[in-house]
Amino acid sequence: MSRVRRLTGTVNVGEAPLVVDVSPDGSLALVTCADGASTRSRHRTAASARLRAELRHPHGVSLTPDGKRAYVTDTERDAVLVLESSSLRSIGRIPVGATPWNTAFKRRRFRRLRDQRQRQHRLGIDTASQRVRKTIALGSSNGQINQIPTAIARSPSGSIWAACNTSGSLVVIDPSTNTVTKSIEIGLADEPTGIAFA
Numbered sequence: 285m286s287r288v289r290r291l292t293g294t295v296n297v298g299e300a301p302l303v304v305d306v307s308p309d310g311s312l313a314l315v316t317c318a319d320g321a322s323t324r325s326r327h328r329t330a331a332s333a334r335l336r337a338e339l340r341h342p343h344g345v346s347l348t349p350d351g352k353r354a355y356v357t358d359t360e361r362d363a364v365l366v367l368e369s370s371s372l373r374s375i376g377r378i379p380v381g382a383t384p385w386n387t388a389f390k391r392r393r394f395r396r397l398r399d400q401r402q403r404q405h406r407l408g409i410d411t412a413s414q415r416v417r418k419t420i421a422l423g424s425s426n427g428q429i430n431q432i433p434t435a436i437a438r439s440p441s442g443s444i445w446a447a448c449n450t451s452g453s454l455v456v457i458d459p460s461t462n463t464v465t466k467s468i469e470i471g472l473a474d475e476p477t478g479i480a481f482a
Contacts, residue, residue, distance in 0.1 A: 303344055303386070307351040312369060314354055316342040338365060338374050344386035348411070355409075357384035366414065376414050388436045388444070408462070418462055422446060425453040425467040437479040447476035454479075 298317030306313045320339050340360030347354045347369065354367040358377075364384055366376035408418040422430040428451050435447040443465070444457040452474045456466040470476065 305345050305347050307347050314345045316345050346387035346389055355387055359383050378414050380416055385434050386436050388438055420462050422455045423464045423467055425469040430455055434477045435479045439481050445479050447479050449475050
């Protein structure tokens with residue numbers, strides 16, 4: 285039987301909150317907003333004003349599995365901003381191409397999505413070197429190019445799933461070979477923007 289959950293409180297963040305990620309120990313939450321990124325921490329003052337100056341239209345955010353760094357997509361500057369979690373200061377900026385959207389981790393390699401006009405791709409960034417390592421074309425479904433990937437998540441089995449918004453499709457990627465193994469059409473009207481595994 286599923287547990288009934290209830291709202292225990294609310295927190296004010298920036299304008300139009302988009303994506304949230306929480307550190308493994310629960311001490312830090314990062315929220316991307318239309319006007320920048322907001323932070324909430326048990327141990328330090330929020331650094332939202334500084335992050336808003338660093339970012340232009342952020343969307344995706346992912347904390348590393350050890351909670352030491354955060355990677356935020358900067359859609360206007362076509363880059364991924366790297367933050368040190370302990371200080372919330374920028375420690376790197378990785379140029380990645382047009383309109384980076386969302387993020388997920390697989391082992392040590394950081395993965396995010398990229399929109400490049402009509403040819404849509406997914407990129408892999410090596411977190412050790414902070415460089416783009418691989419670009420993978422997402423292919424097509426029933427003749428429709430898989431367009432505007434807006435969400436990415438790792439399944440319990442280890443495969444990577446990407447939701448392609450305007451083509452209304454889902455793409456399944458084998459991370460061991462970096463190839464698309466399945467493309468699922470779910471309908472043009474559906475416009476998926478998120479993925480979650482229960």
